[in-house]
Ligand SMILES: [Zn+2]
């Protein structure tokens with residue numbers, strides 16, 4: 001009984017049909033954008049007053065300035081602190097193109113809310129129903145050419161992730177950002193649109209729930225290299241329900257292995273400067289240039305030296321921490337496996353499983369064995 005009440009509460013709070021607020025171009029300091037309507041028309045409100053419409057193929061320039069922003073619509077100039085663009089019809093979509101700095105344009109459904117920040121930059125937020133947001137996330141995170149079953153997997157883990165992390169950007173005034181930091185939400189309407197939309201709809205209201213009746217921690221990554229990481233290796237903290245295990249499903253896929261060559265001098269100087277590692281000593285030098293990782297480890301050479309593999313990954317921008325080291329002439333050659341942190345669901349493994357006939361439910365059960373799939377209809381009983 002306790003479980004049912006708790007889940008009802010979280011759904012009542014967030015409501016799956018409720019709109020989610022997503023910060024766009026979050027990693028950039030945007031000063032000027034161009035807004036245009038790709039289908040239908042948009043009502044424009046400035047400081048809560050209706051000021052007109054943006055019709056099909058029309059565009060509006062929005063420029064941040066001291067204490068607000070300037071909207072340029074043809075000859076008309078409007079000064080405001082907040083501009084809101086609302087589609088006249090559900091599922092119309094707009095295009096947004098940052099001009100300062102110049103960035104790639106993107107296409108979104110839903111409403112667009114723009115304010116200025118304390119530093120006079122534009123804060124760009126998309127207000128959109130959760131499932132419509134998920135269509136964009138699934139497209140961005142899974143790309144084109146996947147099976148319907150895989151899009152279902154991605155829909156469920158991304159829905160669970162969004163609800164679990166609902167307040168992640170509360171401080172900035174929205175729920176989630178558009179980056180991998182939360183979940184990539186870079187565009188809508190690519191070539192996989194119909195399949196993706198239908199996967200989100202088919203899994204409507206389905207989420208992964210953890211034993212203790214909260215949303216499951218649905219982390220995911222591109223390829224685990226054959227072994228799922230323990231969260232402690234990556235973030236120094238354990239997460240209930242996630243642990244390490246061998247994954248045979250991704251070892252022959254695109255990103256299963258990688259190689260990288262680094263000049264010996266660069267490699268040695270990192271360890272000697274950052275960790276005071278005695279590179280002059282021949283035994284230590286040998287260890288630093290000959291390291292093998294059959295099974296995932298947390299530390300380089302030995303924990304006694306206190307060199308986390310994640311620090312090496314960050315310093316040399318490596319695809320993963322799952323690598324071995326050898327010395328060839330004056331170069332360090334890294335032979336690596338996998339791409340990403342390795343925690344939770346392995347996307348390429350899951351994609352491969354769908355091609356072998358596994359269903360979305362089997363795959364979620366495989367990567368999140370201590371979680372279970374539930375839906376709002378079940379919870380409301
Ligand atoms: Zn974020």
Ligand SMILES: [Zn+2]
Pocket residue numbers: 223224225226227228247249250251346348349
């Ligand atoms: Zn894997």
